[in-house]
Amino acid sequence: MNLDKVTEMSSFYRHLEKMTTTEILNNINHEDEGVPAAVRKVIPVVGLLVDLIKEKMSIGGRLFYIGAGTSGRLGVLDASECPPTFGVAADQVIGIMAGGDEALRFGIEDAEDVEELGWQDLQKYQVSEKDVVIGIAASGTTPYVIGALKESRRNGITTGCIVCNTNSPVAQHADFPIEVTVGPEFLTGSTRMKSGTAQKLILNMISTAVMIRIGLIQDNKMVNMQISNKKLIDRGTKMLMEKAGIIDYDKAKAILLEYGSVSQALRKI
Template identity: 60%
Template sequence: MNYSKKITESNSNYDKLEDMSINELLVNINKEDQLVPKAVEKVIPQIEAFVEKALDRMEMGGRLFYIGAGTSGRLGIVDASECPPTFGVDHGIVIGLMAGGDKAMRKAVEFAEDDTEQGWKDLQEHNINDLDSLVGIAASGSTPYVIGAIQHANKNNILTACITMNPESDLAAFSTYPITPIVGPEFVTGSTRMKSGTAQKLVLNMISTSIMIGLGRVKGNKMVDMQLSNNKLVDRGTKMIMHELNVDYEVAKDLLLKHGSVRKAIEASNK
């Protein structure tokens, strides 16, 4: 890819950051952040096209994979890890992988992202197959670990998409469904953990949430299959049942704890 066309590496619209007051820094960062939702809005058709295809495959038993490096990889892992508690799906339904493995979540693993073959090797450990879908996440669109995984996935008839901020990147070119929100230069030049990372997070939320709703994991607007992993969620589930069945708090809580989920409690009571 032509380095000069890397939007993510273009010079910040601001200079002499060290001379700005705290207020000026915060106001200007926020000003840039406000551009992100508009950039994501423009790529909704791209997101929709991928989600439709991925949902079809997941309804047939396929899985959703995210793969990335650095901030991009971490964001994919976070989104994947939140699907089981939020929607009650098994941990193996949405899977996040990153260069350097789980230890790279906290501490960068040097040069891990430069291996063009390791991404595919990591995916093979999960027996990825042609019912599955793969989203490569890389702000620059030039990460070898991600590009290599996408190329191998294409050869194996796996549905591929990417989230990158450089529409003319190699990653966008190799992915069947490129999702390319253009957020412009970062406040700190090249710091893609900022606007680019925010855009990636928004897109990932849209992908996973719309797929989970499509799979029937939401009723009305409620997370009826959420895992009861803390008191806050038990309380939330209890109030859902109170509202749905018109019963008092203690009755609702007893039903929830007996059946293990809001959905099962309501279904059992409606029989």
């Protein structure tokens, strides 16, 4: 097991306090430029995981993200965006983080140190073999995530992970380990930066690709998005006009509001 964590290595930059604002920003931007290339290297395993999630969802399974700190918040964010973007039920993609909802806004970082709590939190959702559990931990050493994946595997549940170190304890318990190594952070150990960016990119890939694969997108349009505000009503109306050949905006808007989504409207008219 590799204990030399890249995420904890000293920054390539020294004396940050002596830099000008422009120097700070340019150096952060320079470091960020390498993140997409690192993500590109792990696309093969991301693809395998996406296809597995698609198969599980086809038999009624769910996707769980579980993490702590920044990693946990990113998982909760991605999960929370799936219902409005794709029209799935709120319990289809579930984000869980150490410390609960309060930890989303306030640092309850010691909650991640108890290995048993991860599995306990998953059990609140009656997690089963139909589901997929993805642990998110930049360091790859978070006890909360390790416990969740370890017990998931023992119970026949497929596991994946998104970590930013190689050969980590978290990856040891993942059937689909996504190890994206972005190098030392500009600010030593601040994994909300490059590591967090890499994790966010991968989460975008996973949820978006899964939703496309299970048929919730038509062409390049979010036809199942929730119609919840004026901007989305306008977007949906124009989408319906384009796809159904409706010329009158007000008529298309009325149909959209009647059926609640573009996809439902297209099926009814």
